[in-house]
Amino acid sequence: MLKLKNYTVDEIFSDVTLTFEAGKTYVIMGSNGVGKSTLIHSLMGKPGLPEVSGSAVFLGSDINTLETDQRARLGMFVGFQAPTSIPGLSNFQFIKQATGIKVTEIKDNLTKFKDIAGTLGLPNDWDKRNLNTDASGGEKKKNELIQMLMMDTKLAMLDEPDSGLDVDGIKALTSELKAWRTEHNTLIVVTHYDKLITGLEPDAVIVLQKDGALVGDQSLADKIFNDGFEGV
Amino acid sequence: MMGSKVYKSLFGQQLLEPSASKEEFRSLNDYFEYVTSNKFIDDLPNAYWSSILPEFKKTYEHNLLELKEDGLPTKRSEQFNFANIHKLYGIDILDYRDNTGWMEIERFSALANKKRSIVLNDSRIFTSEDFNKRSPFNVQILDSINTNKNRQSEYVKLLQQQDNFSKLSYALSPFPNVIIFPNGSKDTFNKNPVTVSYRNSSEEPVLECNTTIFDVQYNAKVHLNEDIKTSAGQMNYSMYILRENSELVIERTTNDYGGWNIFDSVFICHPGSKLTIKFTNTGSQYTQENFYIDSSYKTSVNIVGRNQIYKGNEYHQYVYQKSNDPDNYSSIDIKNVGKEYSSTSFIGRYDVGPLSTDFDGTMNNQNLMLDKNVTMHTRPVLDIHTKEIKCQHGCTVSNINEDHMYYLQTKGIDKVTASEMLIESFLC
Numbered sequence: 001m002l003k004l005k006n007y008t009v010d011e012i013f014s015d016v017t018l019t020f021e022a023g024k025t026y027v028i029m030g031s032n033g034v035g036k037s038t039l040i041h042s043l044m045g046k047p048g049l050p051e052v053s054g055s056a057v058f059l060g061s062d063i064n065t066l067e068t069d070q071r072a073r074l075g076m077f078v079g080f081q082a083p084t085s086i087p088g089l090s091n092f093q094f095i096k097q098a099t100g101i102k103v104t105e106i107k108d109n110l111t112k113f114k115d116i117a118g119t120l121g122l123p124n125d126w127d128k129r130n131l132n133t134d135a136s137g138g139e140k141k142k143n144e145l146i147q148m149l150m151m152d153t154k155l156a157m158l159d160e161p162d163s164g165l166d167v168d169g170i171k172a173l174t175s176e177l178k179a180w181r182t183e184h185n186t187l188i189v190v191t192h193y194d195k196l197i198t199g200l201e202p203d204a205v206i207v208l209q210k211d212g213a214l215v216g217d218q219s220l221a222d223k224i225f226n227d228g229f230e231g232v
Numbered sequence: 233m234m235g236s237k238v239y240k241s242l243f244g245q246q247l248l249e250p251s252a253s254k255e256e257f258r259s260l261n262d263y264f265e266y267v268t269s270n271k272f273i274d275d276l277p278n279a280y281w282s283s284i285l286p287e288f289k290k291t292y293e294h295n296l297l298e299l300k301e302d303g304l305p306t307k308r309s310e311q312f313n314f315a316n317i318h319k320l321y322g323i324d325i326l327d328y329r330d331n332t333g334w335m336e337i338e339r340f341s342a343l344a345n346k347k348r349s350i351v352l353n354d355s356r357i358f359t360s361e362d363f364n365k366r367s368p369f370n371v372q373i374l375d376s377i378n379t380n381k382n383r384q385s386e387y388v389k390l391l392q393q394q395d396n397f398s399k400l401s402y403a404l405s406p407f408p409n410v411i412i413f414p415n416g417s418k419d420t421f422n423k424n425p426v427t428v429s430y431r432n433s434s435e436e437p438v439l440e441c442n443t444t445i446f447d448v449q450y451n452a453k454v455h456l457n458e459d460i461k462t463s464a465g466q467m468n469y470s471m472y473i474l475r476e477n478s479e480l481v482i483e484r485t486t487n488d489y490g491g492w493n494i495f496d497s498v499f500i501c502h503p504g505s506k507l508t509i510k511f512t513n514t515g516s517q518y519t520q521e522n523f524y525i526d527s528s529y530k531t532s533v534n535i536v537g538r539n540q541i542y543k544g545n546e547y548h549q550y551v552y553q554k555s556n557d558p559d560n561y562s563s564i565d566i567k568n569v570g571k572e573y574s575s576t577s578f579i580g581r582y583d584v585g586p587l588s589t590d591f592d593g594t595m596n597n598q599n600l601m602l603d604k605n606v607t608m609h610t611r612p613v614l615d616i617h618t619k620e621i622k623c624q625h626g627c628t629v630s631n632i633n634e635d636h637m638y639y640l641q642t643k644g645i646d647k648v649t650a651s652e653m654l655i656e657s658f659l660c
Contacts, residue, residue, distance in 0.1 A: 044642050047634070072644035084639040088660030089653060097653060098643040147643060 001155055001186040002043075006054035012038050015054070016213045018206065020155070023183035027197050028190045029221065030208035031229045036190045037081060039208060040157045044068055044078045058155065075154030079144040079161055081190075085132040091143060092127035095150050109150070116146050120172050137164025145176060155186045162193045174199035197221050207232055348424055350411065352468075353431045354440040357409040369417045371426070374410035387445050390471065390500075408443040408471075415449040415475070422453035422479065430460040430468060432491060441467045448478040448505075458484040462491035462516070471498045474505035474531075484511040488542055492518040503529040503557075510536045515545030515574060522550040529557035537566035538659045541574040551580045551595075555588040562593040569655055570599065570606035581613040584621060591621040599629040600658050602651070 001022045008014040012035040020026055030036045042052050045068040056063050063071050086094075092113055095101070101109050110127060117126040120142040132140045141164050148156050161177075162170055174196060181187045191197060197205070197218065205221045207214040207229070214220065214232060223232060348371075349360040363371050374387070387410045413421055432440055448454045452475075460468075474480050486493065493516055499507055513521060525533055533553060541547045553562055568576045578597045599608040612625040632654055640650035 046638055067647070068638060068641035069644050069646045069650075072642055078642050080639070080642075084633075084635050086636055086639070086654070086657050088657030094640075094643070094653075097645055097649065098640075151643065 001059065003057045004054065007039075007056055008053045009035060009038055009042050010050035010053075012050060013208060013210050013212075015211060016208070018213055018215070020186050020188060022154075022186055023181075024203040025177075025181055025187045025200050026189070026204050026206055027200065027202040027221065028188060028206045028208055029192060029224060029229075034208050034210065036208055037159050040078055040159055040188075040190065043071075043157065044076060045071055075152060077148050077151060077153040077156045079141075079148060079156065079158035081159040081163065082137075083132045083140040083144055085130075085135075085140075087130050087133045089131045090128050091131055091146075094131050095147065098147065099151055113146065113150060116149055116176075117142075119176070120145065121168065122146075138166060138169050141165055141173075142169065145173060149176065149180060153180075153185065155188070156180075157188045157190075159190045160192075161189060162191055162196045170196060170199075194221070194225055346427070348421070348426045349429070350426065351429045351431055352409065352442045352444055355409075355442060357411075357444075369414055369420065371417075371421070372412040372414065374408075374412070387447075390445065390473070408445045410445045410447060412447045413449060413452045413454045415451050415478075417452050417454075419453035422455045422481070425455035425457050425481075425483075428456050428458045430458070430462065430466065432462055432464045432466060440464065442469070444468070444470045446470065446472045446480075448472070448474050448480050450475045451477050453479040455481040456483070458482060460484065460486040460493065460495065461489045462493045463489040464491045466491060466493050468493070468495045469498075470496070471500065472507075473500045474502055474507055476502045477504040478502070479506040479508075481508045482510070484509065486511070486513040486519065486521070488514045488516045488519075488545060490516075492516050494518075494520040496522045497524070499523065499525045499533075501525060501527045501531040501533065503531070506532040508534045508536075511539075512537070513539040513541070513547055515539070515541040515547035515576070517546065519545070519547045520549070521547070523552070525551075525553040525562075527553060527555045527557075527560045527562070530559045531561070533560075533562045533564075535564045535566065537568075539566070539568045539576075540655070540659070541568060541570050541576055543572045544574060546575045548577045549579070551578075552583065553581070553593075554583040554585070555591050555593075556585045557587055558589045558591075560588060560591050560593075562591070562595075564593075564595045564597075566596070567598045567659055568600070568608065569659065570601050570603075570608050572603045573605050575607040577609040577611075578627070579611045579613065580625070580627075581615060582623060583615045584618060584623070586617045589618055589620040591618070591623065593621070593623045595625040595627075597627045598658070600655065601629065601631050602655070 002018075002020040004016055004018045006014075007016040007018075016039070028036055028039070038049065042049050043056060043063070045063070045066060047068075052064060058071070058074055058076060061074060063074070063076075066074075092110060095109070095113060096106070099109070113127055114124075118124075122139060122142055123129070126143075129135070132143060135143065141161055144158070144161065148158075156177075158177075161173060165173060170193075177187060177189075177200060187200075189196070189200060189202075202218060202221075205216050205218060207216075207220065207224065220232065346360045347362045350363065351358040357373060357375055359371075359373060363373060387408055430442065446454075446456070460466075472480060472482075486495070501507055507525070509523065511521070513519060523535065527533060535551065537549075539547060547568065549566070551564055551566070553564075555562070562582070564580055566578060566580075568578070570576055576599065578599070580595045580597060582591075582593050582595065584591045584593070595612055595614075597610045597612065599610055601608055608629045610627040610629060612627045614623055614625060616623060632651060636654055637647070637650050640653060641647065645653065
């Protein structure tokens with residue numbers, strides 16, 4: 001799905017070589033400031049970041065030369081840690097633009113949207129609400145999840161999707177993510193929340209470091225919870 | 233008050249009095265002083281307008297061409313702005329634009345087979361057939377040329393000379409067209425809005441002016457759809473009188489048709505009246521759109537402007553509301569989006585008098601720059617002379633938010649579409 005070789009973001013981290021396969025779930029951990037969010041956003045081509053080097057190949061395409069929207073249309077999705085609010089743009093209107101829904105498909109997609117929103121415990125009028133405006137932190141995170149599920153996402157990279165969610169929200173999030181993850185797609189979650197990690201049953205736990213990345217199974221996460229990042 | 237001092241215009245041959253040396257006139261301002269001086273006030277006979285009519289247009293254009301020949305500044309670098317009226321005289325009012333006569337067609341197409349339609353151009357008024365009929369509670373038109381001058385003069389007295397462009401409009405178009413919505417019409421013209429079209433009529437490179445009074449009488453409710461398309465230069469001075477407990481809604485659209493446009497709107501709000509203005513503007517080589525509002529007691533004013541200023545265009549606005557008496561409400565919400573090389577300015581001013589207690593005013597002007605070469609200015613002025621009021625303002629100038637743009641792009645929306653979506657959400 002995604003292959004990184006000597007992937008480096010100047011002054012943040014260097015020489016990350018990783019392979020993310022289809023049908024697998026990955027958890028990324030790392031100490032504060034090591035560059036977990038930077039890794040995700042650099043893979044999406046965020047402007048203004050330090051220079052990126054090394055190779056990043058997604059489904060056979062070298063994505064380093066692509067614009068952000070081109071990467072997204074290939075199937076890459078990033079779930080923001082702090083989603084942006086845009087007043088004047090409704091949640092469903094935004095989904096319509098992002099997914100290119102045709103007029104004849106609006107009704108079915110609106111039903112799907114409302115079903116997901118209902119499952120996540122969002123208000124009935126969520127489709128009409130302005131994008132992430134007057135929403136709590138948890139509601140914004142749920143909105144990211146709706147977008148991911150509505151779009152043709154092949155690789156989901158979620159940056160601390162648990163922050164701001166209440167207990168029921170975490171359960172719903174875990175359940176939705178597990179249901180979404182099939183043999184055809186890949187899930188990458190940046191988190192330090194043990195219950196989410198346990199619930200997701202990741203195939204690999206990755207610890208991002210300044211000069212590379214450690215890869216292990218869930219026991220690596222357990223070790224970090226016991227000994228801290230210094231212990232690995 | 234203007235009174236009758238400014239009663240004559242540039243239209244007459246008297247302008248170019250044989251004894252007056254052309255060298256004395258170096259600017260339009262000089263001409264203004266000249267034709268409005270007492271010397272020329274009493275010269276003209278009552279039948280002046282009817283006698284001059286056949287030669288009206290010819291004389292008018294001739295005089296304006298003389299203006300240019302006699303030293304009217306024409307450099308673009310001397311462009312005027314509303315802060316200094318003397319700079320007004322710097323614009324090339326005779327800037328010739330090749331056109332194909334569509335304006336004539338446009339003018340009449342706005343009336344043909346239509347109802348409740350009015351066209352204003354070059355001091356003249358044209359109405360759809362239904363407005364020509366005399367019937368109870370129908371709109372009454374006091375034509376600038378053929379009307380009863382005694383009745384007209386009552387309205388002329390109302391025209392106030394502001395410290396703005398209106399005095400120039402007025403000099404060029406001294407007799408107003410008066411459109412009266414009688415109190416007996418109740419909400420007829422609210423349920424069935426009236427279209428008012430401002431058009432250039434001539435293919436000649438002349439400055440055209442309209443001075444118009446809209447009189448919304450007691451308890452009447454009126455909705456005006458104003459459509460402004462100027463292909464040459466046009467100055468409009470419109471006064472809207474909102475009598476007691478009347479309501480006026482104006483939806484105004486101003487599009488760039490190659491000309492320039494100055495529109496002064498004066499609103500006299502009597503007790504209990506409600507005014508709503510919704511407008512859009514694209515700017516032009518020079519556009520000035522000013523609102524002057526005089527509020528008495530328990531009036532309500534709502535102004536919503538959503539302007540997308542086209543590439544290279546200018547749009548400038550002054551909104552001034554004077555609140556004289558208690559319990560007035562005002563909401564001003566104007567947003568401008570400036571495209572490449574465009575230029576905008578906004579000055580909003582609340583002038584709240586000592587007796588205007590419990591004034592409740594909100595003034596917002598937000599500006600979005602789509603390019604680094606856009607120039608945008610905004611200035612709120614709150615001139616408060618009493619204590620017991622609620623008043624707030626928020627004026628901003630910003631660029632497209634890069635985080636918003638990135639967020640939309642991460643969801644697969646390309647840059648152009650994302651930009652359009654952000655503009656749309658900004659103007660929402």
